[in-house]
Amino acid sequence: MIKVGIVGYGNLGRGAALAVKRSEDMECVGIFTRRDPEKISPETGDKTYPVSELKNFKGKIDVLLLCGGSATDLPETSAGYLKDFNTVDTFDTHAKIPEYLKKLDATAKENGTLGAISIGWDPGVFSLSRLLFGSVLPNGKDYTFWGKGVSQGHSDAIRRIKGVKDAVQFTVPIEDAVNSVRRGENPELSAAQKHLRECFVVAEDDADRAEIEKAIKEMPNYFADYNVTVTFVSEEELKEKRGKLPHGGFVIRSGETSDSTSMLLELSLKLDSNPEFTGSVLAAYARAVAKMAKEGKTGAITAFDIPFRYLSPLSYEEQVKTLL
């Protein structure tokens, strides 16, 4: 049994705990939280501890799943965890990944541990597709579309507007753009030409709805360049729309192997719950990290370094026989 610890119990931590629970070759040693552990009752029945107790678990956990956020949690804490544990995280601040990787690699090598960074679906499964597709079809162009799904960052930005009680923002791929790519037309597309932003907002009773709509549509970086719709809804309607935080998207590579011989490679994900799927990917990579660490591998690595054979609970022989 692979012994897993989970740090953080937000949406992602909850998804990771569910995934570990459903993995027959893993057990969750504990969920470690900065909140009062008494006040958390995981539906998986896992034990909860204050994160300060983690130090007592050195040697008793094969892999820690770091389920904090990329903005501050991971950059501030993951090197610390990596001193005592093998880790898997979802660090997704793209511009800072090289620096983060370098820093963790040094820590891990010093301490003889192994950390897999930027695991999930993007970065993660989508990154793997971009790398594979580009390698097997070098002469081409690739496109990543996100959605239809909830963007937490954009939802948060709306919630900060005065008069907004709650909000959820869906990123929606523009169908004409997707179809043009699928037809192999290789269009030049900005992020705004690929995606719509649909906003659902619960306003305070006395709020000026026209003002809120204007504030959203003119918000720089987040909305100003995009085609945006704003719909005011009740709290009940919002809850239903938000669901379990659905998401997904496509990676499409279109290219040719010789003149006018076209190829189209596409990966698509349709996820009822972004955090549950991300948690499930983390669990598979926890398995890989546990196995690779056992073989003596140390340092910080990405999905690009990990052969798929390590991800599966099946023996290699079984994989070759049934999946190759």
Place this chain on the structure above:
Amino acid sequence: MIKVGIVGYGNLGRGAALAVKRSEDMECVGIFTRRDPEKISPETGDKTYPVSELKNFKGKIDVLLLCGGSATDLPETSAGYLKDFNTVDTFDTHAKIPEYLKKLDATAKENGTLGAISIGWDPGVFSLSRLLFGSVLPNGKDYTFWGKGVSQGHSDAIRRIKGVKDAVQFTVPIEDAVNSVRRGENPELSAAQKHLRECFVVAEDDADRAEIEKAIKEMPNYFADYNVTVTFVSEEELKEKRGKLPHGGFVIRSGETSDSTSMLLELSLKLDSNPEFTGSVLAAYARAVAKMAKEGKTGAITAFDIPFRYLSPLSYEEQVKTLL
């Protein structure tokens, strides 16, 4: 520069030569053939040699791409090549892969070489998707659909019927079946419930067309269990239909991460030319084998053993920066 040799110059060898030509970090040292090399003029301008001269190239080729067939060529010859060279092949007789892998692994380890087997799109890219999808979504079911595309085996089977001058068989995914899977209905489907077989036949002038149609539709294993259409066409029409041997398909995994939280993962390929794409995949794996061999790796391996970082001509830093 990675020095590549190509053994065999059928459709696949031609596709591999095109792919190597288009790879800036590779050069083709030569195409080795059992035919008269004087009679082959590769459009890539590569030199051709009788396969018997290969022994003179030991130490001058980093990787050999074995472009022979799986029925007899590869099982009879690949262990021999592996004694002197690193290799990549497309062995696709699924039932015999474990035995083939074991045999080549022993040869490669004895001789300090590295051989990647069963590379291409199925086995290959599709196998990777099945393994990844099953690992990150363990609670689910997966489906492989092939087509729309030309099945060489089935086309050959039709050509052996008396009165048939030429023929091409398209394997076509049944849309209702694909849609049911995409809706997450997890249907139980036999190969025949997933695929139609469309046959285009050029008959000899004096042939009995009704007899040919009957012979096709009643042929055991190949057609008897399937929904089959037979259309008689002119040689010109057949040539156009055959094109550059288009193919493709989908790997779809449908499952859930918790009760009634569904996920749908799909990889799809749409290929104008099956041999050109397969050749292009071989070239990427030649790069990986060359790099891994240089690092000292020996034995026979599959796509499941190869981290994607080795497939790309980009440096790891560049991969992390631009694709992760």
